[in-house]
Amino acid sequence: MTQYVIRRVLSSIPVLFGIALVVFSLARLIPGEPCTAMLGERATAEVCERFTQEQGLDKPIPVQFLIFLRNVIRGDLGTSIRFTRPVTLILVERLPMTIELSLTALMISILIGIPAGILSALRHNSATDVATMVGANVGVSMPVFWLGLMLAYVFAIVFKDTFLQLPPSGRITAGLSATPFYEVFGWELVADSAWFKVNEFFANLYIFNSIITGNWEVLKDLLRHLILPAVALSTIPMAIIARLTRSSLLDVMGREYIRAARAKGVLERNVVMRHALRNALLPLVTIIGLSLGLLLNGAVLTETIFGLAGVGRILFEAITARDYPIIQAFTLVIAVNYVAINLLVDLSYSYLDPRVRLKQEA
Amino acid sequence: MATLEQALGRPVSVALPSSLWGTALRRLLRRRSAIAGMAILGSLVVIAILAPVIAPYDPIEVLIGVEEVKLREAPCIYLLGCSTDRPQHWMGIDGNVRDQFSRVVYGTRLSLLIGFTTVGFAIVVGVALGSVAGFFAGWIDNVIMRLMDVLLAFPSLLLAIAIVAVLGPGLQNALLAIAIVSIPAYARVMRASVLAVKESEFVVASRALGSHPLRILFSAVFPNAVTPLIVQGTLGIATAILDAAALSFLGLGAQPPTPEWGTMLGAERNQVFTAPHLVFFPGLAIMITVLGFNLLGDGLRDALDPRLAARGRQALPERVKP
Numbered sequence: 001m002t003q004y005v006i007r008r009v010l011s012s013i014p015v016l017f018g019i020a021l022v023v024f025s026l027a028r029l030i031p032g033e034p035c036t037a038m039l040g041e042r043a044t045a046e047v048c049e050r051f052t053q054e055q056g057l058d059k060p061i062p063v064q065f066l067i068f069l070r071n072v073i074r075g076d077l078g079t080s081i082r083f084t085r086p087v088t089l090i091l092v093e094r095l096p097m098t099i100e101l102s103l104t105a106l107m108i109s110i111l112i113g114i115p116a117g118i119l120s121a122l123r124h125n126s127a128t129d130v131a132t133m134v135g136a137n138v139g140v141s142m143p144v145f146w147l148g149l150m151l152a153y154v155f156a157i158v159f160k161d162t163f164l165q166l167p168p169s170g171r172i173t174a175g176l177s178a179t180p181f182y183e184v185f186g187w188e189l190v191a192d193s194a195w196f197k198v199n200e201f202f203a204n205l206y207i208f209n210s211i212i213t214g215n216w217e218v219l220k221d222l223l224r225h226l227i228l229p230a231v232a233l234s235t236i237p238m239a240i241i242a243r244l245t246r247s248s249l250l251d252v253m254g255r256e257y258i259r260a261a262r263a264k265g266v267l268e269r270n271v272v273m274r275h276a277l278r279n280a281l282l283p284l285v286t287i288i289g290l291s292l293g294l295l296l297n298g299a300v301l302t303e304t305i306f307g308l309a310g311v312g313r314i315l316f317e318a319i320t321a322r323d324y325p326i327i328q329a330f331t332l333v334i335a336v337n338y339v340a341i342n343l344l345v346d347l348s349y350s351y352l353d354p355r356v357r358l359k360q361e362a
Numbered sequence: 363m364a365t366l367e368q369a370l371g372r373p374v375s376v377a378l379p380s381s382l383w384g385t386a387l388r389r390l391l392r393r394r395s396a397i398a399g400m401a402i403l404g405s406l407v408v409i410a411i412l413a414p415v416i417a418p419y420d421p422i423e424v425l426i427g428v429e430e431v432k433l434r435e436a437p438c439i440y441l442l443g444c445s446t447d448r449p450q451h452w453m454g455i456d457g458n459v460r461d462q463f464s465r466v467v468y469g470t471r472l473s474l475l476i477g478f479t480t481v482g483f484a485i486v487v488g489v490a491l492g493s494v495a496g497f498f499a500g501w502i503d504n505v506i507m508r509l510m511d512v513l514l515a516f517p518s519l520l521l522a523i524a525i526v527a528v529l530g531p532g533l534q535n536a537l538l539a540i541a542i543v544s545i546p547a548y549a550r551v552m553r554a555s556v557l558a559v560k561e562s563e564f565v566v567a568s569r570a571l572g573s574h575p576l577r578i579l580f581s582a583v584f585p586n587a588v589t590p591l592i593v594q595g596t597l598g599i600a601t602a603i604l605d606a607a608a609l610s611f612l613g614l615g616a617q618p619p620t621p622e623w624g625t626m627l628g629a630e631r632n633q634v635f636t637a638p639h640l641v642f643f644p645g646l647a648i649m650i651t652v653l654g655f656n657l658l659g660d661g662l663r664d665a666l667d668p669r670l671a672a673r674g675r676q677a678l679p680e681r682v683k684p
Binding site: 014015018019022026029137138140141142143144145146147149150152153156157168293294296297300301304305312315316319320327331334335338339 | 515604631645
């Protein structure tokens with residue numbers, strides 16, 4: 001097992017290197033002088049020369065790549081050209097928003113998708129089954145941005161002045177603010193230190209922050225803002241999870257050991273819950289892992305529609321504004337996350353499924 | 363001539379010989395989802411071909427001075443009680459005073475075209491890469507497949523956005539970007555198919571007879587790879603249409619005044635609270651098209667996957683053995 005883990009971890013290194021290379025070259029390939037793109041009318045030849053020198057853009061490309069790699073390993077992701085602030089600080093501000101959104105969406109899709117899939121499988125070919133599967137097919141076919149806009153319209157305009165009214169944009173009502181937990185607890189932190197950034201990161205997970213500081217009013221407001229984007233974002237993974245749960249459970253329910261369990265008189269409920277589901281839910285680990293990629297795709301769109309300052313949004317803006325350091329850092333973080341999740345999925349698979357584990361050991 | 367019946371001394375019933383594709387088609391037609399998918403796609407193809415006949419207006423014609431219509435006017439449908447002295451507009455008027463219905467109808471052409479061209483391109487490149495990787499193995503295989511892994515490590519839409527940023531916005535570049543990000547799926551399918559048949563006896567025999575690798579590829583490998591590629595391709599068209607619409611929605615794909623559904627949606631997204639019909643109809647059109655391809659893709663997978671077919675056979679009552 002240990003050997004397998006080590007081998008699997010090592011095998012992701014070339015991929016990570018490839019990712020760094022792709023990220024770096026993509027940023028360089030974006031046409032247009034970053035200087036003129038950034039500084040606009042102020043970009044005289046003189047200013048531009050100083051600018052390219054400061055940013056190290058005058059060095060040969062391979063040298064720039066090596067410097068980039070060295071800095072990344074040191075945890076220095078550069079300074080945003082547009083905001084003239086360290087990219088790590090911007091990451092610490094923006095990443096939590098996207099994490100909150102994606103995890104909430106993932107939770108919604110699991111909480112609805114799995115029971116729907118189970119119900120569908122247990123009532124195979126019934127009206128419930130057909131309805132669920134039609135719903136799932138419609139779910140995967142819906143453009144996220146369209147659903148988001150329609151939800152915003154329905155809940156902000158149609159349900160206006162009813163208890164169902166929900167805010168169509170933003171993360172928190174203007175005027176409300178979440179005091180960082182470290183201030184509430186009276187911790188003294190050195191600004192710009194790594195420890196400060198870690199704390200700031202968790203404080204920017206507003207929901208987490210408002211729970212541990214017991215600020216229920218803010219929490220309620222946050223959730224009211226989060227629900228529409230999260231629902232819009234959850235449809236595609238939800239549909240995929242429901243379909244997979246159904247087919248996987250149907251497959252397992254036809255196995256011999258289920259017949260054996262029934263024959264020895266196990267209650268049908270226990271046959272499903274204890275015997276069938278355990279095996280049926282195994283493939284879901286993979287799908288849930290892969291869904292995180294889908295969620296990031298959708299996050300770009302949902303964040304645009306709901307006016308949320310998250311990773312997807314800033315990356316999109318940075319690409320159009322040629323803010324190299326931000327493009328590099330954010331795509332890198334996303335891709336590395338993706339590789340890490342895939343790794344975790346593979347490892348958890350071998351942990352959860354003895355067959356996989358034994359095959360690897362053999 | 364001694365027949366089998368004479369030899370066995372009893373009547374033998376022989377199943378009618380049926381071709382692989384005949385069986386697949388019959389199985390396909392038995393699936394409700396596939397029928398629904400084909401019906402949707404059939405109608406869309408008809409709409410796309412007959413667009414000039416169906417659409418009452420030119421999709422980019424500005425109606426100022428032509429008719430008494432207001433900017434972003436709500437749909438006016440005679441059947442639903444709209445006064446007949448007003449011009450009929452099934453889906454209302456858009457932000458540039460054009461007939462939204464005509465634009466949605468013409469958008470069908472573009473969407474189908476987007477789906478087929480991107481996936482066609484991705485399949486050609488993916489199949490080439492996958493066959494080379496599977497066939498020659500060794501370091502070539504390693505290099506190609508690690509490259510595919512790297513492409514897969516990025517969320518597809520973000521990668522497409524980055525590629526469009528490099529190439530510059532526009533429909534053609536958006537299509538290229540979507541095609542590039544979907545290549546790995548086909549390369550993987552193709553490589554798996556190659557590996558599956560490479561060591562089989564008929565390929566070894568063919569090689570022993572001195573067949574050229576290309577001949578083996580076309581005569582032995584492709585027939586085995588066609589099924590998964592068709593399934594993957596059909597589902598891939600659905601994704602490609604969704605991604606293209608998303609890029610256009612973000613302003614990176616088709617540029618106005620092209621009647622593209624994503625572009626139409628993006629142009630009017632800030633008006634959703636005052637003129638929801640301008641967002642509703644293009645989105646509905648995208649959804650129906652994508653649904654059609656998804657349903658057909660699912661149906662095809664069920665019909666063509668021999669493993670599922672085998673499971674279907676198990677479910678039948680066991681035949682009496684002779």
